[in-house]
Amino acid sequence: MAITNRVPFEDKDFEQEQKRKIIEVKNISFQYSSQQQAVLQNIDLHLHSNEFVCVLGPSGCGKSSLLNIIAGFQKPTTGEVQIEGKHYSKPISEIGVVFQHHNLFPWMKIKENVGFGLKMKGHSKEEIEKQVHHFLQLVQLESAGDLLPHQLSGGMKQRAAIARTLAADPKAILMDEPFSSLDALTKENMQHHLLLLWSETKKTIFFITHDVDEALRLGTRILVMQPNPGKIAIDMANPLKRNNPAAVDFHHKEFQELRSYLIGAIKTS
Numbered sequence: 001m002a003i004t005n006r007v008p009f010e011d012k013d014f015e016q017e018q019k020r021k022i023i024e025v026k027n028i029s030f031q032y033s034s035q036q037q038a039v040l041q042n043i044d045l046h047l048h049s050n051e052f053v054c055v056l057g058p059s060g061c062g063k064s065s066l067l068n069i070i071a072g073f074q075k076p077t078t079g080e081v082q083i084e085g086k087h088y089s090k091p092i093s094e095i096g097v098v099f100q101h102h103n104l105f106p107w108m109k110i111k112e113n114v115g116f117g118l119k120m121k122g123h124s125k126e127e128i129e130k131q132v133h134h135f136l137q138l139v140q141l142e143s144a145g146d147l148l149p150h151q152l153s154g155g156m157k158q159r160a161a162i163a164r165t166l167a168a169d170p171k172a173i174l175m176d177e178p179f180s181s182l183d184a185l186t187k188e189n190m191q192h193h194l195l196l197l198w199s200e201t202k203k204t205i206f207f208i209t210h211d212v213d214e215a216l217r218l219g220t221r222i223l224v225m226q227p228n229p230g231k232i233a234i235d236m237a238n239p240l241k242r243n244n245p246a247a248v249d250f251h252h253k254e255f256q257e258l259r260s261y262l263i264g265a266i267k268t269s
Contacts, residue, residue, distance in 0.1 A: 019048035021084070022172050022204045023070060023095075028079035029229075030065055038229035039065050043079070045223075045232065047172060050202045054209055054219030054238075058266055062230025063208045067174050070206065071097050083171060093121075096170035100177045102161040104149040110160050111136065111145035117168040135163040138197060155186040159193060166197070172204040180210070191217055212262045216240055216255065224265050234265060 025045040031038040040062045047053060055063050068074040070081055072091040080087050083094050104113045114135055115128040123131075136142045139159040149157055158178055165173055179187045191214060198205055209215055215222050220241050224234035240255055 019050060021046050022049055023047040023206075024082045024085075025066075025070065026080050026082065028066070028069060028076045028081070030062070030069060030074070030076050031229075038077070040069075040076075041229035041231055043230070043232060045235075047204050047206060049204055050198075052198055052205045052207065052218055052220045053223060054207045054215035054221070055223045055225065056209065056212060056215050056262060056266060057223075057225030057230075058227060059210075061225040061227035063225055064176055065230065066225075067097075067176050067206065067208055071095055071174050093117075093168055094171045096165035096168055096173045098158070098161055098165055098173065098175045098178045100180055102149070102157040104157060104160060104164070106149050109146050109148060110141065110152070113149070113160060114145075114164045114167050117164065121168075131167050135167045138166065138200065139163045139193065153186070154182050155190050158182070158190060162194070162197065166201060166203070170203070172206065175205060175207045177208055177210065179214070187214075194218065212259055212266070215262070216259060222262070224262065234262075 023046070025043055028040055028043040028045075029038055030040040043066060055066070057063050065074065069076050072081075072088055072095065075089055080089070082088070083092070104110075105116070108116070111132050115132040118128045118131055132145070133142070136145055139162055141156060141159055141163065144152060144156060144160070149160070152160065161178075179190045182190060194205075195218065197203075207215075207218060209218075216238065219238050222234070222236055222238050223232050225231065226233040240252075240258065
């Protein structure tokens with residue numbers, strides 16, 4: 001059953017601020033071969049400055065494929081992706097990516113991991129040290145700079161990975177279920193850290209998750225995808241963020257209703 005685009009919780013007085021387009025996905029379709037069904041079909045999407053966009057949907061609906069295309073890791077079968085009006089089709093420094101696994105270099109100290117991208121860009125030693133110190137402070141890991149990744153907890157490793165991404169100063173950050181392997185308490189703490197970082201840096205974030213509660217807590221905007229082929233079925237502003245983007249009342253009636261609505265939409269896709 002297809003998901004309806006009608007969202008019963010939209011607040012007509014809550015209109016998203018007009019912001020600068022950072023990424024445009026134009027009529028993207030993707031399939032592995034002409035004999036197979038399309039993974040994605042006719043995807044159009046705009047990501048704006050300082051948006052926190054959460055993407056929900058059942059397994060196999062093409063969420064990760066869409067992220068990989070936006071990141072430049074995968075070329076679409078048709079369509080194109082632009083950043084600030086410029087076409088690109090392979091990884092670029094303006095797009096940062098954080099995966100479920102931290103992907104830190106195990107032989108490098110945390111401060112070396114965070115400064116790796118800056119070193120590759122030819123920044124001076126002094127500038128690298130300054131930026132690394134700033135971003136380790138930002139993710140509250142300033143005391144862990146001389147440690148190796150295996151000496152950190154799972155949440156600390158992900159914070160280090162986020163710091164490494166931020167240090168490269170991308171225009172947008174793509175996150176593919178970055179907290180899914182963490183325990184419940186660590187996950188909640190990471191969500192809190194990420195909201196603070198987003199508020200501080202004003203970055204555009206595109207965040208894939210299977211967790212409806214996580215999407216409602218984090219996202220200023222929520223997408224729901226449906227499979228066979230993958231399409232965006234719901235694209236809505238998160239009304240729970242209208243008053244305070246940093247806080248969501250999980251006990252509020254509106255939260256419970258919206259949560260039930262999104263779970264139902266995912267189940268019927």
